[in-house]
Amino acid sequence: MAQISSNATAPTADSLPDNLNHLEFDDLPAFPENVPTAPLLRLSLKTLLAGDAGEEERLWKASRELGFFYLDLRGAGGPGSEDLGEVEVKDGGVDGDGLLKDADMLFKLGEQLFALPTEEKQKYDFKDQGSYFGYKGLGAGVLDAKGTKDRNEFYNVSKDDILGTGERLPAPALLEAEDSRVCLASYIRRSHAIVSLILGRLEKALGLPACTLRDLHRLQGESGDQVRWVRAPPSSTPQSAQQQTLGEHTDFGSITILFNRLGGLQVLPPDVNGVPQQWCYVKPLRGHCVVNLGDAMVKFSAGVLRSNIHRVVAPPGEQEQLTRMSLVYFARPEDKILLKALEGSKIIDQAKTTSGEDEEDISAKEWILRRALGRRTGGDWEKAGGTEGSRI
């Protein structure tokens, strides 16, 4: 593929606003029409998998300008489709419909998990052992520098634990069950395959030697990759309805694959001609995941790629009274990788020269620990910032 130009204009037909009502979740109250929605490009995994140059250009645009996009998973890859992938870039294991099925099963498992008694869930909070895996209770994280408590619960499951390549952490019997581990393993493999596909396309667009990014994110490599369930109960008072449930942040790692059903996720689009924009909802779409880039991609690319600020508020409109749950796969660089601008790309070299910023010597593991634990109650907020700079 020819080098993608940095000022490419992508077609707009598939970006919001668009009539996407056919992609709503029929079993849920409708996402309201009268709230601002974020202009995420809607990319197709099937088209990316086929090596389509136009779709790669849209991926490049989305990854630079907003750092967030929808990915339509339907009909992409799956058993018997290995031949579809571009020869130059191996896309083994991509199965969009399989991933959608895994996500459905994990939504059900998440509901059962959070229904466990609080004392039981609390046993798996490993913060005091210096780990970001396991449970985080309601209000155990902070939203801002003042220490305002969050309004959600998390459960984080380690990739290396599930794939048997790392420490096996204590977990509730529900997650220890063979069926649960098999489903988690499948979800992890399929999410990781999509992450690799995206990294492959981005390394090409950046002009990096083939596999540069993918080799920093090997499935079997020791890393902070995790599956996360996020659950937020409906707000009990009009006052709490105004509060965020998850504070403004950029993601710590490389690529995040997110499944949402109810609204509530918001992104802050970049300033337009120096004019700040308003927070916009990301409308959940059936058959799609939301993909966003994290801080590691900003560091590897010397700021060419974007890790955008986002937050979670109460679901909008008629969805407000429902419990909101989301399912996330966070792909992060392998633990020992230093988060520095990569060598071998003219685009990155040029960005490094222009920015002239000093790079901190920090590994992926240290970065993620500092960021994750710094956002827990009693953590060091100031030191736990990401690549958002003055954007918060």
Ligand SMILES: O=C(O)CCC(=O)C(=O)O
């Ligand atoms: O729940 C969501 O929609 C987003 C969650 C999120 O941003 C995160 O866990 O980092």
Ligand SMILES: [Fe+2]
């Ligand atoms: Fe996030």
